Amino acid sequence: MTLELQLADYFNGYRFRLQCRQCGNGWHKDPADLLQHPMLHTRMYLHEVEQALPCRACHKIAVKITPIIIKPTHHFVGGLG
Numbered sequence: 001m002t003l004e005l006q007l008a009d010y011f012n013g014y015r016f017r018l019q020c021r022q023c024g025n026g027w028h029k030d031p032a033d034l035l036q037h038p039m040l041h042t043r044m045y046l047h048e049v050e051q052a053l054p055c056r057a058c059h060k061i062a063v064k065i066t067p068i069i070i071k072p073t074h075h076f077v078g079g080l081g
Helices: 046-052
Strands: 014-020 026-029 063-069
Touching: 046 063
Parallel strands: none
Antiparallel strands: 014 026, 014 063
16 A cells, blocks of 8 residues: 555646656646646656656656645744743
């Protein structure tokens, strides 16, 4: 059993930072945009997506995916106790 999240778990409030491990090219994609790739589906784990997604610059399959939380109203919660 794995505790990793699948691609479908990232649809609300997330964006992905993708970076090629070969050429260093970096870009951002929304989870829905990744599903436009014919080899990807919503039940894939992120490590499986990394193994199937080619770099948009050098076209080698060596992409690292980092999920980014997008919150339009981010507030600092804390204080002196």
